[in-house]
Amino acid sequence: MTGLFVLLGMVAKADNNPIVVGNSRFTFITENLVRMEYANHQKFLDDSTLFAVNRQAGNVDVKVEKKDGKYIFSTSMMSVEFENDGFPFGQNNVRVSFEMDGKRKSWCMTDEQRNNLGGAVTTLDAIGSPIPLQEGLLSRDGWYLINDTGKDVYKNGWLSVRDRDHVQDLYLFVYGNDYKSALRSLKAISGAVPMTRKYVHGSWYCRWWQYTADDYRDLVKGYHEHDFPLDIMVFDMDWHRKDGKIGTGHAFTRGWTGYSWNRKLIPDPGALIREFHDQQIYVTINEHPHDGIRPHEDVYREFTRALGIDADKDPVPIFDAGDRKYMDAFMRYAHQESDSMGVAFWWLDWQQDYAYPVVRGTTTKHLPWLNEIYYNYSKQGELRGTGFSRWGGWGDHRHPIQFSGDAVGNWNMLNFEVKLTTTSGNAGCFFWAHDIGGFYDGLDSELYTRWTQFGLLNSSLRIHSVVGDKMDRRPWLWGEREEKAMRRIYH
Structure with a gap:
């Protein structure tokens, strides 16, 4: 086992890391992060x-002792006491101790978080009052455990099921009150938050509405006339045709998935996008990929040809995020026409876990996996990657920025979004694109102005709203006093 020091009953040298004892392997990623694996036949991962x-052992000074039949592995932050009884980790064979507030504290497998400081949430869709936060890494307990057991392996750029002989995969962060060291350890194991594109932190206009090309031009003209900057124009769902006759559908329609431009509304989308780009306004467009590319789409025959499918005889291929050939063809043919027109990035509006809980052939949910695929796709042409999707959990901090979903606009939700934005950093989620003012309701002009003030301190000034005559959040539509206040915010 090259690069490993295998303990066979002797005391190890202090400079060996990882450490293997029977079917157990301990890898000290940092001084306050230990990975603990149990694998039959030492089939470690x-x-x-x-x-x-990044599962590689760090340059950590680990002291290894054997005392009273147990092994003790110590760093400057923790001491792991392990009894090699031949069984997976449990409350009897492994215990970790550490110093906190001048006292010696301990951890075992059955301990629960009692003082977690909170993390992110996957979505605020239709939420109108505070909801429980997911757990974050930081806790007044001084430790946090991420259990990666059984999670699919990401190998050669694709998901594969883990070997069943790999029984346990635990990541224990032990940091006491040193929260910065905990976040450094998260970066060490899960990667850094990448640099974003500068313009995503600017002013966005977004509204679910059947806008024509001239309507979009009038929107941009209005921003200029009222002296409000605009960096991103979002084309919500009506940019594409909605004439699909088959598919799983969503919200009691089969029209949400679509990739063929609605040229009745936008006759020459390429010209419109170029016109905006000449004004330093970037265009992103909404998509719901759950129904894939269906026969009514302009590119269907090219798509099926790439898959080796006869468009006239074979069944329509359903969306399959677990099949590399399918997804390579899907990402190309669903997006290439719009990309060639100058679309800056895509808004992945995935809401269909109720129909498709996991990626076929895996144990992974669609959202985190699609976020990975779309973010990597966005880096074409040596661009910085840009994600725009709901939060997918641990590791999704590598795909900024995050869309918090379709929240209800009220004072309670504004207050909650402030809290959520703060605690999300505990999971590495630093860049939110909230629906400023709320997606639903939120017709109080002072509420909207205060939400805009919060947006200034957040990572983007992104307005968004549901279909409705009154649901338009252009800042000059809310009263003279409010317009003046919001102009100061935007500038």
Whole structure:
């Protein structure tokens, strides 16, 4: 086992890391992060997962002792006491101790978080009052455990099921009150938050509405006339045709998935996008990929040809994020026409886990996996990657920025979004694109102005709203006093 020191009953040297004892392996990623694996026949795992992208041992000074039949592995932050009884980790054979507030504290497998400081949430869709936060890494307990057991392996750029002999895969962060060291350890195992494109932190206009090309031009003209900057124009769902006759559908329609431009509304989308780009306004467009590319789409025959399918005889291929050939063809033919027109990035509006809980052939949910695929796709042409999708959990900090979903606009939700934005950093989620003012309701002009003030301190000034005559959040439509206040915010 090259590069490993295998303990066979002797005391190890202090400079060996990882450490293997029977079927157990301990890898100290940092001084306050230990990975604990149990694998039959020592079939340990070095490949990545969506959470753990760098499993290599760090340059950590680990002291190894054997005392009273137990092994003790110590760093400056923790001491791991392990009894090699031949069984997976449990409350009887492994215990970790550490110093906190001048006292000696301990951890075992059955301990629960009692003082977690909170993390992110996957979505605020239709939420109108505070909801429980997911757990974050930081806790007044002084430790946090991420259990990666059984998660699919990310190998050669694709998901594969983990070997069943790999029984346990635990990541224990032990940091006491040193929260910065905990976040550094998260970066060490799960990667850094990448640099974003500058313009995503600017002013966005987004509204679910059947806008024509001239309507979009009038919107941009209005921003200029009222002296409000605009960096991103979002084309919500009506940019594409909605004439699909088959498919799983969503919201009691089969029209949400679509990739063929609605040229009745936007006759020459390429010209419109170029016109905006000449004004330093970038265009992103909404998509719901759950129904894939269907026969009514302009590119269907090219798509099926790439898959080796007879468009006239074979069944329509359903969306399959677990099949590399399908997804390579899908990402190309669903997006290439619009990309060639100058679309800056795509808004992945995935809401269909109720119909498709996991990626076929895997144990992974669609959202984190699609976020990975779309973010990598966005880096074409040596661009910085740009994601725009709901939060997918541990490791999704590598795909900024995050869309918090279709929240209800009220004072309670504004207050909650402030809290959420703060605590999300505990999971590495630093860049939110909230629906400023709320997606639903939120017709109080002072509420909207205050939400805009919050947006200034957040990572983007992104307005968004549901279909409705009154649901338009252009800042000059809310009263003279409010317009003046919001202009100061935008500038």
